[in-house]
Amino acid sequence: MAYVSAAYLLAALLFLAYVLSLRSRQRMISDMIEALRQREGRA
Amino acid sequence: MLFGLCWALLAAPTELFQGVPQRIMYVHVPSVIAAYTALLVVFVASVVYLWRRDSNWDRVAQASAELGVLFISMTLASGAIWGKPVWGTWWTWDARLTTTLILWFIYVAYLIVRAWAPGPRGARAAAVIGIVGVLDIPLIHWSALLLRTLHPQPTVFRAAGPALPGSMLVPLVIGIGAFLAVYAVLMVLRTRQERTLQILAESLEGS
Numbered sequence: 001m002a003y004v005s006a007a008y009l010l011a012a013l014l015f016l017a018y019v020l021s022l023r024s025r026q027r028m029i030s031d032m033i034e035a036l037r038q039r040e041g042r043a
Numbered sequence: 044m045l046f047g048l049c050w051a052l053l054a055a056p057t058e059l060f061q062g063v064p065q066r067i068m069y070v071h072v073p074s075v076i077a078a079y080t081a082l083l084v085v086f087v088a089s090v091v092y093l094w095r096r097d098s099n100w101d102r103v104a105q106a107s108a109e110l111g112v113l114f115i116s117m118t119l120a121s122g123a124i125w126g127k128p129v130w131g132t133w134w135t136w137d138a139r140l141t142t143t144l145i146l147w148f149i150y151v152a153y154l155i156v157r158a159w160a161p162g163p164r165g166a167r168a169a170a171v172i173g174i175v176g177v178l179d180i181p182l183i184h185w186s187a188l189l190l191r192t193l194h195p196q197p198t199v200f201r202a203a204g205p206a207l208p209g210s211m212l213v214p215l216v217i218g219i220g221a222f223l224a225v226y227a228v229l230m231v232l233r234t235r236q237e238r239t240l241q242i243l244a245e246s247l248e249g250s
Contacts, residue, residue, distance in 0.1 A: 007067040007124040008048070011074065011117050018113050018229065025236050032243040039247075 044221035056210050067125040069214055071118060073222035078114035079180055081107045081226060082150065086177040089170035098241070101166045104173055106233035108153050110226055115147045130193055138186035139194040142179060149176035 048069075057065070088104035091097070122140070123133045134140065153172045156165055187194050205212055 003064045003124050003128050004066045007070055007121040010120050010124070011070045014113055014117050014120070015225070018110075022229070022232060022236065025240070029236065029239050029243065032240075032247065036243065036246055 044218075044225065046217065046221075048218075056208075061129050064125055064128040067121050068211075069218045071121040071125060072215060073218040074114045074117035074121060076219050077222040077226045078111050078118055078146075080223060081111035081114060081230075082146075082173075082177050082180065084230075085111060085150075085153075085173040089173035092166065093170050093174075096163075098166070099238075101170070102234050102237040102241075103230075104170065105157055106230055106237060108150055108157075108169075108173060109233065110229055112147065112150045112154060114222070114226070115143065115150065119143060119147060126193075135193055137192045137194055138190040139183060139192050142183045142186050146176065146179045146183065149179060 084107040085104045088100045088107065092100040092104060122143075126135070127133050149172065153169050153176065156169045156172060159165070160168060186192060187196050
């Protein structure tokens with residue numbers, strides 16, 4: 001059962017890593033939108 | 044996915060010869076099907092991108108290649124964990140395993156090209172890798188049929204129909220469906236992100 005648990009856990013961790021990378025890119029997008037808003041506010 | 048997982052772990056019968064480790068099949072096979080689907084999408088999107096030079100297709104290819112690498116990594120990792128109790132080794136330079144590892148390297152190279160050469164030049168080079176790389180998939184499939192390998196022959200996708208009993212086939216099909224659904228959702232999210240990033244980068248450069 002240890003091997004089965006390890007395989008399922010590893011698959012879950014890989015999915016999690018990908019979802020976290022998506023979240024981090026989403027944060028970058030939010031930062032860029034904020035930067036654009038600030039530029040427009042100054043102009 | 045959770046429903047399929049519970050079925051695979053709790054309700055599906057234990058295989059007679061391999062015992063409990065055979066339940067790794069319910070992750071291993073769906074991940075390889077999702078990987079093949081992702082890489083076929085890379086192939087189609089790359090061909091269309093080279094033909095029309097439409098960056099929307101380039102974004103589809105890029106998003107799908109990332110997911111393809113994710114799913115091949117899952118296949119290789121789950122295969123190694125399955126191999127240890129059944130074959131007595133994590134890894135062997137068997138034809139099927141080696142061709143799958145080559146596929147992983149090809150698409151990692153694709154992502155490296157994307158990261159190091161942004162813009163249309165990198166997109167063109169990556170598209171060529173995406174098209175050539177997919178040729179490895181038939182090699183992987185035929186390697187278990189034509190060469191002597193430790194890896195078992197296909198039990199689901201074969202000319203004579205699936206060799207699995209219904210009690211194992213149903214959770215496997217649910218798993219494949221769940222992995223493909225997750226692929227589709229992540230694909231949409233990633234492609235949208237890449238489009239937004241491009242629009243924002245253009246706006247920031249222009250302002």
